[in-house]
Amino acid sequence: MDIKAxxxxxxxxxxxxxxxxxxxxxxxxVMQVQEVLRYSEIAPVPGAPSYVLGIINLRGxxxxxxxxxxxxxxxxxxxxxxxxxVIIEVDGxxxxxxxxxxxxxxxxxxxxxxxxxxxxxxxxAKFIQGVCHKDKRLLILVELDKMMTxxxxxxxxxx
Amino acid sequence: MSPERSNSGRxxxxxxxxxxxxxxxxxxxxxxxxxxxxxxSEVETAVVAPVASAVAxxxxxxxxxxxxxxxxxxxxxxxxxxxxxxxxxxxxxxRPAWAQQRFECxxxxxSGLMLAVPLVELxxxxxxxxxxxxxxxxxxxxxxxxxxxxxxxxxxxxTARWVMPERYREQERASLKYVVMMESxxxxxxxxxxxxxxxxxxxxxxxxxxxxxxxxxxGTVIEHMCAIMDVAALVxxxxxxxxxxxxxx
Numbered sequence: 001m002d003i004k005a006x007x008x009x010x011x012x013x014x015x016x017x018x019x020x021x022x023x024x025x026x027x028x029x030v031m032q033v034q035e036v037l038r039y040s041e042i043a044p045v046p047g048a049p050s051y052v053l054g055i056i057n058l059r060g061x062x063x064x065x066x067x068x069x070x071x072x073x074x075x076x077x078x079x080x081x082x083x084x085x086v087i088i089e090v091d092g093x094x095x096x097x098x099x100x101x102x103x104x105x106x107x108x109x110x111x112x113x114x115x116x117x118x119x120x121x122x123x124x125a126k127f128i129q130g131v132c133h134k135d136k137r138l139l140i141l142v143e144l145d146k147m148m149t150x151x152x153x154x155x156x157x158x159x
Numbered sequence: 160m161s162p163e164r165s166n167s168g169r170x171x172x173x174x175x176x177x178x179x180x181x182x183x184x185x186x187x188x189x190x191x192x193x194x195x196x197x198x199x200s201e202v203e204t205a206v207v208a209p210v211a212s213a214v215a216x217x218x219x220x221x222x223x224x225x226x227x228x229x230x231x232x233x234x235x236x237x238x239x240x241x242x243x244x245x246x247x248x249x250x251x252x253x254r255p256a257w258a259q260q261r262f263e264c265x266x267x268x269x270s271g272l273m274l275a276v277p278l279v280e281l282x283x284x285x286x287x288x289x290x291x292x293x294x295x296x297x298x299x300x301x302x303x304x305x306x307x308x309x310x311x312x313x314x315x316x317x318t319a320r321w322v323m324p325e326r327y328r329e330q331e332r333a334s335l336k337y338v339v340m341m342e343s344x345x346x347x348x349x350x351x352x353x354x355x356x357x358x359x360x361x362x363x364x365x366x367x368x369x370x371x372x373x374x375x376x377x378g379t380v381i382e383h384m385c386a387i388m389d390v391a392a393l394v395x396x397x398x399x400x401x402x403x404x405x406x407x408x
Contacts (some may be wrong), residue, residue, distance in 0.1 A: 023290075024292060024293065072295040072296075073295045073296055074295060114311065114312050116294060116304075117294070117297065117301065117314050117401060118400075118401045118404035118405045119297065119298060119301060119397060119400045119401055119404060122295070122296035122297070124295050124296035125294070125295070125296030125297060125404070126296070128294060128295075128296070131292070131294075131304060131312055133306050133312070136306075137292070137306075138292040138304050138306055138312065140292070140294060
């Protein structure tokens with residue numbers, strides 16, 4: 001995937017994969033997305049932390065699936081035909097995140113991204129990177145690296 | 160109707176206070192606090208001045224074998240009520256910089272309580288026509304983000320939760336119609352109604368002297384039964400919270 005530098009070096013254009021949770025649209029950096037899978041049976045792992053839904057078999061590899069709603073502090077919801085597992089790579093670790101639906105890839109100039117408020121004291125507020133207007137709605141950009149602490153990433157790697 | 164505990168915890172109050180009565184009681188509380196604090200401050204000043212004079216007179220007899228000049232210092236430098244420099248919050252003569260002479264305010268209503276924002280600190284008024292975008296992990300007084308062509312992305316505050324959390328009613332959130340923007344900031348106060356603009360003289364306002372407890376409150380106006388907001392203080396508070404949170408992250 002080529003990233004267009006139409007905005008110039010001072011205002012790079014970045015690509016974001018957007019997905020939905022409830023009525024909100026979130027974006028994650030396309031460079032961290034490996035693939036998007038339809039929802040399939042997730043095998044629960046006894047003793048796993050509460051934010052882990054379970055594991056899936058991805059072409060012979062075991063991938064841990066994270067409960068994104070729990071991470072974002074949202075209420076649980078039923079899985080639907082539109083639910084997807086987005087396979088992401090963070091610091092060399094591959095995990096899946098379950099979302100309500102995956103939308104499109106959007107192109108955003110760096111200058112279009114606004115800072116989100118950081119007045120929240122909840123841990124989940126840490127990984128909101130910014131917000132952006134796109135097609136008459138606000139896109140919430142998420143920093144996946146901060147979705148979990150180093151200890152939590154280590155915990156997942158040992159599942 | 161059996162009496163129940165009100166939000167203030169007093170068991171003898173009737174159960175269903177009319178909303179307007181509840182708001183007036185709350186405003187009265189603000190006024191009483193402001194007045195009580197002002198009176199206390201005057202008493203302290205009156206007590207300190209004679210003491211300071213007594214101290215100044217006593218200074219020449221303090222042991223100073225090598226001193227050739229009296230050690231007496233002017234009383235003005237000892238009295239705590241005399242401020243040599245303007246305070247950091249810009250308040251002078253017990254009121255904000257924008258209230259040193261006649262000033263104008265916009266009145267707006269939140270859950271029956273009339274609030275006022277000085278026009279010099281008003282950024283604009285937006286209609287809450289589109290749904291707000293909520294953000295996870297935010298405090299309950301943060302309603303969400305409102306996109307605006309003119310103002311950019313506005314961070315909307317549930318004003319009632321901030322100003323009178325003890326009297327907050329969740330069902331009133333649905334009828335919020337406007338957002339009053341705070342000047343030079345990305346923050347806006349959600350409200351139910353926007354009323355008139357009024358002109359006030361500084362003496363018409365009971366200015367807060369106790370600035371610690373409700374930093375957002377500049378003063379109260381009995382004639383209009385309203386509370387004037389100190390927008391600069393509120394924006395400063397929000398930005399400090401923002402900076403602290405970013406440093407933690």
